[in-house]
Amino acid sequence: MKEILEILEKDARTTPQEIAKVTKKKVDAVKKAIKKFEKDGVILKYKTIINKEMVRDESRAVRALIEVRIVPQRGHGFDQIAERIYRFPEVVSSYLLSGTYDLLLVVEGRDIQAVSRFVSEKLSTLDNVRGTVTHFLLKKYKEDGDILKRAERDKRIAISF
Amino acid sequence: MRISKKVKNMPPSGIREFFELVIGMKDVISLGVGEPDFVTPWNICESGIFSIEKGCTSYTSNKGLYELRLQVSKFIKNKHGIGYDPENQILITTGVSEALDLVFRAILNPGDKVLISDPCYVSYHPVTFMAGGKTVFVNTKGTGFKLTPSLLKKSLSKGVKAVLLNYPANPTGVSYSKKELLELSRIFIKHDLVVISDEIYDELTYDFSHTPISGLKGMKERTVYLNGFSKAFAMTGWRVGYACGPEDIISAMTKIHQYTMLCSPVMGQIGAIEALRGSRHYLLEMKREYKRRREYIVERLDEMGLVCPKPDGAFYVFPSIKNTGMNSIEFAKKLLTQEKVAVVPGTAFGSQGKGHVRMAYASSMPDLKEACVRIERFLKKNTNLAVTATE
Numbered sequence: 001m002k003e004i005l006e007i008l009e010k011d012a013r014t015t016p017q018e019i020a021k022v023t024k025k026k027v028d029a030v031k032k033a034i035k036k037f038e039k040d041g042v043i044l045k046y047k048t049i050i051n052k053e054m055v056r057d058e059s060r061a062v063r064a065l066i067e068v069r070i071v072p073q074r075g076h077g078f079d080q081i082a083e084r085i086y087r088f089p090e091v092v093s094s095y096l097l098s099g100t101y102d103l104l105l106v107v108e109g110r111d112i113q114a115v116s117r118f119v120s121e122k123l124s125t126l127d128n129v130r131g132t133v134t135h136f137l138l139k140k141y142k143e144d145g146d147i148l149k150r151a152e153r154d155k156r157i158a159i160s161f
Numbered sequence: 162m163r164i165s166k167k168v169k170n171m172p173p174s175g176i177r178e179f180f181e182l183v184i185g186m187k188d189v190i191s192l193g194v195g196e197p198d199f200v201t202p203w204n205i206c207e208s209g210i211f212s213i214e215k216g217c218t219s220y221t222s223n224k225g226l227y228e229l230r231l232q233v234s235k236f237i238k239n240k241h242g243i244g245y246d247p248e249n250q251i252l253i254t255t256g257v258s259e260a261l262d263l264v265f266r267a268i269l270n271p272g273d274k275v276l277i278s279d280p281c282y283v284s285y286h287p288v289t290f291m292a293g294g295k296t297v298f299v300n301t302k303g304t305g306f307k308l309t310p311s312l313l314k315k316s317l318s319k320g321v322k323a324v325l326l327n328y329p330a331n332p333t334g335v336s337y338s339k340k341e342l343l344e345l346s347r348i349f350i351k352h353d354l355v356v357i358s359d360e361i362y363d364e365l366t367y368d369f370s371h372t373p374i375s376g377l378k379g380m381k382e383r384t385v386y387l388n389g390f391s392k393a394f395a396m397t398g399w400r401v402g403y404a405c406g407p408e409d410i411i412s413a414m415t416k417i418h419q420y421t422m423l424c425s426p427v428m429g430q431i432g433a434i435e436a437l438r439g440s441r442h443y444l445l446e447m448k449r450e451y452k453r454r455r456e457y458i459v460e461r462l463d464e465m466g467l468v469c470p471k472p473d474g475a476f477y478v479f480p481s482i483k484n485t486g487m488n489s490i491e492f493a494k495k496l497l498t499q500e501k502v503a504v505v506p507g508t509a510f511g512s513q514g515k516g517h518v519r520m521a522y523a524s525s526m527p528d529l530k531e532a533c534v535r536i537e538r539f540l541k542k543n544t545n546l547a548v549t550a551t552e
Binding site: 003006007011014018021022023024154156157158159160161 | 180183184189191193194195196198282283284331449453454456457460461503505509526527530
């Protein structure tokens with residue numbers, strides 16, 4: 001049933017009928033498996049990957065990666081303060097890392113000022129945040145395994161043996 | 162009279178006109194391509210680029226880079242348990258195509274006969290002919306395009322020196338189980354035949370594991386095992402293949418190779434080393450994708466009423482189009498002009514390919530789906546088929 005995930009991860013619009021066809025399973029079995037994946041949270045949701053360079057969303061025009069050093073809390077470690085931070089809608093992604101800092105955030109905002117304001121007013125002022133380093137993102141090349149440009153045309157000759 | 166008699170007498174490709182038609186047409190979905198739609202895995206491309214940066218731009222040893230021969234030797238040993246000495250039993254060639262040419266020139270005397278199944282890959286007969294050999298075609302239409310012991314026995318006549326095997330096969334996708342190969346091998350041994358085994362599609366075997374015939378008892382000393390990187394690693398344009406076999410034949414092949422090709426392109430050889438050393442994760446992913454496409458296209462063709470046995474390997478289906486009432490060239494031409502889908506008429510692969518077309522499923526799933534919609538529409542419009550099909 002893992003193959004179903006491989007297929008859906010490539011193209012979320014593949015129908016259960018089509019999946020059944022290529023995996024030699026019954027349509028009902030495929031539907032049931034997908035339902036279970038959804039219920040168990042293996043499949044969280046179905047999204048479309050948009051090349052944001054081409055459709056600018058004014059409210060999210062600027063993106064920054066922010067390194068955050070935090071003081072862990074007794075009994076909660078990093079989780080509680082991390083939640084305090086990732087619940088801000090400006091935070092698009094949040095990771096706890098090993099190394100010289102603790103959290104890596106991806107933050108989006110209307111402009112540099114908006115992101116700066118978020119950092120200086122919301123993030124840095126939290127009690128357990130010891131310091132931040134903000135990197136503004138200049139260009140995206142690849143995200144989550146997808147290269148952000150249109151696939152090149154088939155370069156093969158139209159007929160060969 | 163500038164052109165040699167030999168070339169003049171070379172069998173022409175009967176469907177050149179059809180090819181010109183395909184190449185001249187825009188926005189065609191082509192199921193006529195005999196190579197993977199994947200690009201070469203990046204680790205291999207990157208090693209090729211790095212080799213150029215380092216200045217590896219010269220000839221290599223005629224036999225090929227020792228490191229590559231060593232890796233090939235280890236690869237075959239690990240995978241199939243067959244030992245080939247990288248010093249004198251492996252030759253790196255410019256694709257399997259060159260290896261085929263070399264092996265025929267190395268072993269054939271004028272008039273020596275070679276058994277080849279019909280239909281088969283397009284170059285087998287011409288290279289035999291160019292090497293002075295005579296092709297004895299074995300009609301495999303009645304046996305599901307497979308050589309069988311009884312077919313073989315019938316075709317064996319005086320002067321047959323070699324037999325050419327190709328499995329999984331282009332254009333039919335047919336392959337052989339170990340048991341079937343064992344039966345065939347007994348006849349090869351009994352009649353002291355040289356076996357040339359083109360196993361370029363071996364990695365793309367979907368339902369059972371591939372057995373190289375050279376691994377069977379009594380076969381290694383009479384088999385020239387041909388393989389390469391084009392299909393499994395999506396490296397068609399790199400032109401790297403290899404021949405493994407008995408020392409005398411490999412040495413004879415090397416003799417010709419050193420005067421004609423010198424060596425396979427060095428960047429390609431370096432890329433091939435990376436292919437064998439690097440992760441095979443991507444390879445398995447490609448294989449799973451091909452397998453899904455195979456299931457899809459076989460079932461869709463079946464729904465449309467085209468008889469299409471499920472191929473064991475490679476990335477071709479070879480459905481019968483007999484019940485459309487069209488011959489294979491007519492079918493291919495009409496499908497191309499009406500629906501802009503290109504397939505290869507079966508007759509390109511020999512006279513027994515008539516009534517069939519070759520469709521490659523080395524195309525993206527969306528293209529494959531669209532091609533099937535078009536083929537179905539085409540059948541509805543031109544034949545009594547596909548009327549009840551639903552999708």
